[in-house]
Amino acid sequence: MSRNIALTIQYNGARFDGWQRQGNTDRTIQSRLEAVLSRMTGSPVELHGSGRTDAGVHAAAQVANFHTDCNLPCPDIMRYVNQYLPRDIAVTEVREAAPRFHARLSATGKRYRYRCRTSPVPDVFARPFVWELGVGLDVGEMRRAAALLTGRHDFAAFCGRRIKKSTVRDLRSIEITESGGEVVLDFEGDGFLYHMVRILAGTLVEVGLGERCADDMPALLAGRDRSRCGVLAPAEGLCLMEVTYD
């Protein structure tokens, strides 16, 4: 097929069973997009996403590509898909990609944001996008723990599923900022294992609550034991912010 089209996609994950197509449910982002693209091109479209996002997780800029012979210009593709997508999914960019570009295989990094609401005062507008803790966190201790988790490590302990492939990842940075009743955790790395960001967030929040010690992070990594790490932080607090390519 003559064209390789890359899409940037935004979604509110609340109503969906995650990114990846599953059997014949149409409650996934991928299946909704493929349905609209297939209708547009007149033949079945297979989308390659940069990676899965769990049920309930949001994206500000997921990336996916597909091959097609359809000759509709990019702006027309964008207009078409946004007209037929549900209100909680949108395509924010459509561009011509190099023939060998692959949204997952070509990715060099990803950035995820995890938002915790620490204020005891609720915020109905933020609520669908935060973990509502309602209590303060010791951000200094969380930063100390984050520094010990940053770098190239075996993150098997922070992976929600036993996998045979390598569990070594380069976690380039964890930035923790506090403002407007929230503590926001930004994770950047070359790639993330299944549930990795949410287990990291859960563990760091437990440090912030004083339930575990920052100094224990190296032992957690070395132990490679999921059961010794923190809880899986709720999906709704997580958002895929950016996928980077060279």
Next chain:
Amino acid sequence: MSRNIALTIQYNGARFDGWQRQGNTDRTIQSRLEAVLSRMTGSPVELHGSGRTDAGVHAAAQVANFHTDCNLPCPDIMRYVNQYLPRDIAVTEVREAAPRFHARLSATGKRYRYRCRTSPVPDVFARPFVWELGVGLDVGEMRRAAALLTGRHDFAAFCGRRIKKSTVRDLRSIEITESGGEVVLDFEGDGFLYHMVRILAGTLVEVGLGERCADDMPALLAGRDRSRCGVLAPAEGLCLMEVTYD
């Protein structure tokens, strides 16, 4: 009854038939709050809101008060109601008010915000809170029109319903700002007629689109004819930001 309690209330109006209780539907903000407060106090509670908001309109800080003999401290009231309210309504402040305080009669002013999305690129996170125009607006012309609408005028032309009482209002300011793909209109005044903000927004947007002229505003006011003004802007773009008291 011995206490007069004032509440500050936040809501995403999307799912509701507006603020005001109507017969026996429980799809209004007032009826949802009254149900929870009545359960808490053990006797029927009647809330006095600062004013109605239309179906679909949001509030960052609606104010309402009620009289009660219940002796629960304010922080406990806040915790109780937020536990039982649906996720799209929250009480953000509970305070003891003076015996004669009345959320509507004591109000000295209100501030409303109307958000227009002008970027052709959709934003799924902003979408529930904006009028999606998808085209640019001439903000200079809108500001010129806004200046001609500001002040103490008879706003009968901008009222969605014939009323016998005075239609004179003091529209203290209209501020129009542009950022992040949006044009935001902030309206401040001593009070607003039924649909007034949305008709003002609809008219100003038509000026911004070049469909009508800023200079026509005085004639619109003088004509007192609703049919000569602009469209009723969609409810979802509107948010009650603040109610002021002396």
